Amino acid sequence: MSNQSAESRRHRVVVIGSGFGGLFGTQALEKADVEITMIARTTHHLFQPLLYQVATGILSVGDIAPATRLVLRKQKNTQVLLGDVQKIDLEAKTVTSQFLERITVTPYDSLIVAAGAGQSYFGNDHFSEFAPGMKTVDDALELRGRILGAFEQAELSDDPEERARLLTFVVVGAGPTGVELAGQIAELSHRTLSGAFRNIDPRDARVILLDGANDVLPVYGGKLSRKAAEQLEKLGTDIQLGAMVVDVDVDGLVVKDKDGTERRIESQCKVWSAGVQASPLGKQIANQSEAEVDRAGRLMVNPDLSVPGHPDVFVIGDMMSLDNLPGLAQVAMQGGKYAAKQIKAGLQGQKPEDRPPFRYFDKGSMATISRFSAVAKVGKLEISGFVGWVAWLVVHLMYLVGFRSRLSTILSWTVTFLGRGRAQMASTEQWVFARNAMEQLERHERERETSASEPQRKAAG
Numbered sequence: 001m002s003n004q005s006a007e008s009r010r011h012r013v014v015v016i017g018s019g020f021g022g023l024f025g026t027q028a029l030e031k032a033d034v035e036i037t038m039i040a041r042t043t044h045h046l047f048q049p050l051l052y053q054v055a056t057g058i059l060s061v062g063d064i065a066p067a068t069r070l071v072l073r074k075q076k077n078t079q080v081l082l083g084d085v086q087k088i089d090l091e092a093k094t095v096t097s098q099f100l101e102r103i104t105v106t107p108y109d110s111l112i113v114a115a116g117a118g119q120s121y122f123g124n125d126h127f128s129e130f131a132p133g134m135k136t137v138d139d140a141l142e143l144r145g146r147i148l149g150a151f152e153q154a155e156l157s158d159d160p161e162e163r164a165r166l167l168t169f170v171v172v173g174a175g176p177t178g179v180e181l182a183g184q185i186a187e188l189s190h191r192t193l194s195g196a197f198r199n200i201d202p203r204d205a206r207v208i209l210l211d212g213a214n215d216v217l218p219v220y221g222g223k224l225s226r227k228a229a230e231q232l233e234k235l236g237t238d239i240q241l242g243a244m245v246v247d248v249d250v251d252g253l254v255v256k257d258k259d260g261t262e263r264r265i266e267s268q269c270k271v272w273s274a275g276v277q278a279s280p281l282g283k284q285i286a287n288q289s290e291a292e293v294d295r296a297g298r299l300m301v302n303p304d305l306s307v308p309g310h311p312d313v314f315v316i317g318d319m320m321s322l323d324n325l326p327g328l329a330q331v332a333m334q335g336g337k338y339a340a341k342q343i344k345a346g347l348q349g350q351k352p353e354d355r356p357p358f359r360y361f362d363k364g365s366m367a368t369i370s371r372f373s374a375v376a377k378v379g380k381l382e383i384s385g386f387v388g389w390v391a392w393l394v395v396h397l398m399y400l401v402g403f404r405s406r407l408s409t410i411l412s413w414t415v416t417f418l419g420r421g422r423a424q425m426a427s428t429e430q431w432v433f434a435r436n437a438m439e440q441l442e443r444h445e446r447e448r449e450t451s452a453s454e455p456q457r458k459a460a461g
């Protein structure tokens, strides 16, 4: 490590995460006299809102996940490091990350933590084996393989019961992701795959959208929730509300209805989009500071997004809890830009106690249901149907990173929405089975290590 004095070297900013918060924070520091190290466990910047289109064959991975290193190529004050952050040491002011066997320790003067959130199974993590979530590129590709694989298996089956199970798709969680996914699986089976099989009719596929709440898209409520439900039903989606999932296995799931009765749904392809849990790095920071985490693991930050007692550490985006702000891309982007601004002001001599509080500017939210149909809420304005869909198209194109991604996305959307084709219908067995196989390997490895250390412990005891 260099022994340059703090006065003679540039201010070191470490950014954890290359998602919306991390990337926008880093880009906002482009002209600052700082030295930035961005550390992320993935090599790309992922546009999560369009993951469901990768899962259902509309877009390619490259369209929504450009390489971060290339996005930041011209930003000379920034270095991008691949690594899974294992430890943040608030006292030593270091971040320890790991890639394969290599451990890297990076010191910081200011830290922006934007590690996002993962899927939550509300304490039932074993559900994930059979009902994967959709948070990463790997998740979306696995899901594409599961959806298309179910149709392929149904084509090979002579057993009507088995076929029905294979052609039943269950999406758990009727928030924006669940609604968009259910709508697209319905369109895939009714339009894209229609006529492509000889033994089955893909239009027989049943898409069930389940939620424990009483509304589809409960964050919108009222008219928009009703409109979304109507449009989904028009597509043939079976909406089941007030239904809690109590068990999931390879062949289906068990649901408890409001009156307490339990019933089983036979389904091979289940998707979980019901809850989120913030990165465990939040808890790690809380354990070293006066900060607390909420039930979703989000760190309760100061009004200036800093960690209580640590004005040099900002926690932003899906990882932070402040004023009930939702887990939305805009919250993360604006948080990243705000943190960058405070770092720059600090270099000009602004004291942390003089920072203005973070103010979120709500630009609205939207969800698409099918081609030509979406719901959007901007302030008091509620839009649905075709106008909502056009607004959705424009906003998503605006925020996709890179000209090439925008161009190829427009092309793919034209093919899919005006015609009935989808360009990304490839899938492989590995996409479907790799996650579980890797998890199994890790489990075996852990068990092996535990049993190897057991005799030593006994001998020592």
Ligand SMILES: Cc1cc2nc3c(=O)[nH]c(=O)nc-3n(C[C@H](O)[C@H](O)[C@H](O)COP(=O)(O)OP(=O)(O)OC[C@H]3O[C@@H](n4cnc5c(N)ncnc54)[C@H](O)[C@@H]3O)c2cc1C
Residues within 6 Å of the ligand: 016, 017, 018, 019, 020, 021, 022, 039, 040, 041, 042, 044, 046, 047, 048, 049, 050, 051, 052, 083, 084, 085, 086, 114, 115, 116, 117, 134, 135, 176, 177, 279, 281, 316, 317, 318, 319, 327, 328, 329, 330, 332, 366
């Ligand atoms: C399927 C889906 C659909 C969505 N749709 C919408 C939508 O329509 N509109 C909307 O506004 N929002 C939507 N969201 C939410 C939005 O994507 C998030 O609010 C936003 O991505 C949060 O940004 P972030 O920077 O906090 O985290 P993320 O964008 O999730 O980025 C987290 C980054 O941290 C990295 N990371 C995580 N842990 C570590 C670690 N230990 N070490 C190193 N790196 C790490 C990840 O690799 C990633 O680069 C959607 C989310 C999902 C999953």
